[in-house]
Amino acid sequence: MENAIPQNTLLGNKKGHYYLKAFLIPAIIAIVLFLPFIIMDKGYFLYYGDFNVQQIPFYQMIHDSIQNGNFGWSNTTDLGADIVGSYSFYMIASPFFWLTMLFPSPAVPHLMGPLYVLKFACCSLSAFVYLKRYVKNKDYAVIGGILYAFSGFGVYNIFFNHFHEAMITFPLLLAAVDEIMYTGRKGVLVITAFLSCTINYYFFAGQAVFAILYWLVKLACGDFEFTFKKLIQIIFEAVLGFAASAFIFLPTLATITENPRISNSPSGWSALLYGWEQRYMHIIESFFFPPDLPARPNFTPDSNAKWASVAAYLPMFSMVGVFSFMKLRKKKYKWLKYLLPMLFLCALVPILNSAFQLFNASYYARWYYMLTLVMVLATILCLDSERANFKYGLNFTFGITVGIAAAIGLMPKTEKVNGIETTTYGLMEYPERFWIYVAFALIGLVLTTIVLYLWKNKNKNFMRVTSILLSIFCAGYSLYIVGTGKDQGQYKSDFIISDVIDGGSRLELDDIKDVRSDFYDCMDNMGMFWQIPTIQAFQSVVPGSIMDFYESVGVERSVASRPEADYYGLRSFLSCKYLFNYNGKFRNVVTKETKMPYWTYLNKQNNFDVYTNDCYIPYGFTYDEYITEKQYEQCSESNRHLLLLKAMVLTDEQAEKYSDILTKAKNIYKYEYTEEEYKKDCENRNKLTCTDTKFDNGGFTSHITTKDSDELVFFSVPYTKGWTAYVNGKQTDIEKVNVGFMAVRVPANTRCEIRFDYKTPNFTLGLGVTGACVVVFIAYMLIPTKLKKKKEGKHALSEDNIETDEIDISSYANSEVEENIPQEIEKEPENSSQDKNNESDLE
Template sequence: MTATRLQLPQQKKQRYWLKAFLLGVSVSFLFFLPFLLYDNGLFLYYGDFNVQQISFYQMIHDSILNGNIGWSHTTDLGANMVGSYSFYLLGSPFFWLTLPFPSEAVPYLMAPLLILKTGCAALTAYIYLRRYVHNKNIAVIGAMLYAFSGFATYNIFFNHFHEAMVMFPLLLAAVDEYMETHRRGVLAMAVFGACLVNYYFFVGMAIFIVIYWFVRMFANSYKIKLKDFLILVFEVVLGFLGTAVLLIPSVLVVSQNNRVGNTLNGWAGLVYNNPQRYVHILESFFFPPDIPAYPNFTPDSNAKWGSVAGWLPVFSMTGVIAFMQTKNRKHWLKKLLPMLFLIAFVPILNSVFQLFNSQYYARWFYMLILMMCLTTVKSLEDIKVDWKRAVLWSTGITVAIAVGIGFMPNQKTDDAGVTTTSYGVMSYAGTFWAYVLIALISLGILILLLRLLKKDRKKFVKASICCICAVTVVYAVCFIALGKMRGYNSHDYLIPHVINQEDKINLPETDNVRSDFYGCMDNSAMFWQLPSIQAFHSIVPESIMEFYPTIGVQRDVGSRPEVSVYGLRSFTSTRWLFDYTGDSNSFVETDGKNKMPGWTLYDTQNDFNIYENQSYIPMGFTYDSYISEDDYNSCLESRRHLLLLKAMVLSDEQMEKYSDITQGKTDDFKSFVYTENEYYNDCQARKQLTCSSFAYDNDGFSAEITTDNTGDRLVFFSVPYEDGWSAQVNGEDVDIERVNVGFMAVRVPANTTSEIRFNYKTPGLTAGIIITVSCILIFASYMWIWGLRKNKEIKARKKTYRIGNRQTVSTIKAAEQDMDMIKAVNQEDKGNLDKNSTGDSDDEITRTPM
């Protein structure tokens, strides 16, 4: 008897994953398009985006193409490139896509990369959400809500945050995949990718995953045997260690940052110091986000850059409220979501996602938002959901917040004692009411969509996607436009004078001296890739963080020394100063004097007045006097920038080590005079014996100095001290001394010309490479062994299939094909449910093709 295989009708498969990706790309293109047209193909925003994201991308792009991956002498006074830029871009695959393009094209790639990131966020969100719904179009809706959430739009300002939004759904999907199928390798790769892309966000992801996993375990949604649990731990550790190539250098730098050790304590860990922050957190889930740095709903919430944004376009919190009101109290999401919202409102719990740092951020909200999207799509598939009640709650809270903030009486008394009463406690009334209008119109649209949901599910899906697209474009355009109004005028300043305009500057020497920028946009020097004392960068060497406060300069997220510390300029070999002529900030006082002594106008180029420091000291100079660290600390803080031009600061051990050079010259500091004339004299004295040549290169820098017969000297370089430096003088290794509160010096012999060479190797990079390569080899072996075992099991199963008693045949392949066809039909049936079908379930994960 001949067996006939059942022929099933072929049905067209929809590529829902592609649909989610293309929707993410196309909609984001639409809301970026007006601004691309306005700025001639560039996307220029304001704040951090303009001054950090664009300049960092272009500068590091050029450094890598030039073969420099070690020391960046154009970052502040100098910085470890891997440690300083792994947080911003080095782990991002989107950054590496810029390398085939020329330097001039990089600023033009910022918007296309953001568009691509948005599409990828929608794609990865779909990959996660599709497991929990029968109708995959509903998962597409959830993916759009995630990709176009308030958090995503808010963090256009922080370009590198979107990588975390892309990776997190993949990490969750990998956890689900392992817990369901015990499939090998997927979890290790997901952990590797998430940590490599951004170690800071990975910390938050890891903590969230632990909470997520335990909640599901206690809710009996996950089950696992000890053997499988040990394999899970192995894959997580393997994936994590695989990122050592970036992780170790980054940790070594970040652990030295003085911002890391600030933790919450006392009542500050239990209650926010700013009461408005509670309202800010609450309203962020019901309204489009305020733009960074300009909070509108809650002006005094002190969360200007906190990424407090959680609004879902059209749906707002309605889907979440609807899900929480269903009767299935045992569902793991009903345990997880309240826990996450509680975390958001308790300072010490909120800080756990950044290892208890005291600085307030809600940068983990994208993870909460994905859970909100999941509850929303599950609500859409459940016919038992009471949407009317959910809409009433969502609308009521929205209106209550709008009325409370918009109409609250606000009395103010001026200096003359006159009291006036206004209504509304927001900062910008026009913007506030525009946001209220968007939120209420969205809820009105949702009411109409929910009526359609009951009548025709297919039309509901199409209408929902269209409405989400429309609302997203409107609110995103408004959001970006509000931000652009706060930034530098792109057509008056950025485009004609800054971006790709370095060729308009023609000076005798710029690469091996430092420059200063007076009253200019942050990181202007980085756009032209000039060494500078001005920098807006959070992750720099410890020695910079240690040095600046000693001379009265605040160093938190940037180096912005005031003109009052004019001695710093000569101390750091700053030769040029740029003063933009198109603004009101002038380097010249009203009486015609310059704001720092010793500077003269050299030329006007590119609409910048360029001043030259007549007291400029070349890199690599020597001292005749030496003081101890205690003596330095005893000097008035306001005078220390001048003291550093008089004497080298050494530790007691160094004083003893170099006693033949210092010769006890430590008592003169009490007689030092700090006047403008003395400043000129000190600079001239330092110029008497300096390096005749100095040049940076990819491995460090070289210098040459000719000493006199008065004795050996310590040659000082205003380059930040780090453990990765090594030095040679005339080809022989020498000790590098940490002097002048964080900089470097080496000993050179008397009465000779010495070749000085400093080489830099990124601390931890070699060990990181070894660990990463080892993990890759272990992973490959692990997958190979698992593959062999799997093939062996398949072959064993094939032998059990026999037809009659005559022969053994390999029918397992056909059986597998049949099962695949049956599964496909089942999935098509689920995807083509009757318009009133519910998809009401399900704690169990349903694996379906994309």
């Protein structure tokens, strides 16, 4: 039966207009969302937390690096890191990042807001591409795209700028799977798998798991027709698309396999049940309410999921469409009726949840955008079916929403404060914000009731009213969340703009880019903003040698390097010459004592106090003694930062190899670890050092003049694959010493030029694999294939799909019955070209 709601209520009903609507409407909503904040912050979009301290400096720093011709080693990322390996998770292959290459460096921070507008529009458009296959009225797919783009997941993860790329590629991946199984069209899965893995390997892993589950469920339910040919095709295309990403994936693999965070698998009871009871409520409420702010949990303060992206709210509609769909008696979409409960179960069982991140036990719900998309599909399928019982969905959703609000908002809580027992009401962390969230959820349900009344009565204004109300709601609740998030920021916008983003150019220190700097009690990633080497860094993906080193000295290094002032010896060991402090807390106003010994106040620059390290040791210094790794481990962890200035740490093999130029330390138990000894050790290390160490696009060069013996020269640059060393033009061995750094042997009585060249590991191999895949893909596409004639709309839910009798659904899906094609689709003339007959749903 033809759907009674007209399709010409927005921008027209021509096929191209639907794509235009799916892009422009969310773009306008996003402009309404971001423009006020851009105006408020003088042309910048600033948020709080990770967005400010990671996304902005990462974009600008790597943008500048690439424009300057450096694709290899970043000396301004932590102690040093591979650009491809460390930034492929963030943005190195994002098309949105590459758009910034059209602009000069100062413009990049200004582009963050406009790029977000483009991302939200693309999220909606890609969702439309997937959803439109399933509905007769394509305006419902447009609504679905808006729901997906401005879902709780989409708005929550404004905090994480790089998550929206995954939201864009995922619907295209599912659409490609459908295209193969329904039409046999070649190539689309290769392209989408390639894009997904290239843009972000982490999210691709989850998407691949979901796509396999999706395929199996649809196959088991009879929606996909199984043939051996299609099985081979889908496996071949998926593998080819994945392999084609080798130029990004293989260098990334070389970096991430060194990271200890990946070897954390679920086990025991923690694989079956979450150890935090509030997390279950957090998961459930995320489907009914706008998302909590990252790092500011409100509904469930102790669910231990501050940055986990637990967000799946569909704006305005909430779970109404999902519950209504589950109640709908139909056979055509029974696959979705099975898939949804399976996904909800995955959300509630830790080991199943971890399957979407290759069974890593760290809790994240960063696959919820996938669940969100199928929830959107269920919602628009109900809109496209005249027999949907929305009353059931409304009542059920309203009841659960009110129930959760009452349970959390009114639950009495008795506590003892100063020995006095007091009772308060409400379990939330921020009561005012909580009730505003409740209001948004309930207002959304009221608006949904209004539009569904129009839908039930087949009102010709239904689509227009729904689009307007949904757009207003999306903009309103998103504005509140982003505005609230901005208020959580520790640092004011004026400071970030003037002293952070624009501050690096005002520094007057001639050697600032040739030495490392420290930042005491400052905003994260100041060194990246100013593009100077530093020991402070908030970046999750760095060489494993950095992880190993910090662990060995007792400094926690999970997602950031933040050695505290107690580890003052690390500053000299890591060639840290300058220290910046904004709030004046590094030095006692009265006693003039600094938080670390032997630092002298220099001056004030860029509103920061600048200090110099009196015990500074340049890159490339030498030792007289060595200790073995076993001896190093015998030393107290708290003293190792000072021990590293006394003797070089070698393996047993290295100790034997270099015993002719280094003496083994006799008894490390006699070492003293006082501040005076620290200064003396730094003076000893300064007796023979390199001069004029300079980093460039290919690595770094240094010089040293040796005396009457060979020397093993140490550089506090992370040891990774990809380095090649030359001494006076002759290639030499690189030794991994001092738990993760590099050293080379230089001859006696010589003015030595030491050159370290860096090439991204596996990049050449990856390019070769990618090139081979391109050749295979071209050959594959040139093989002629007869495709099924496209029947747009044949998968749409209609009256014939309702389970009223024993219809053979599989024969229905494959039938060529003309009445199953929506009347608004023009029939192709008999002499139409093969290109038109083969027109793809991925136009």
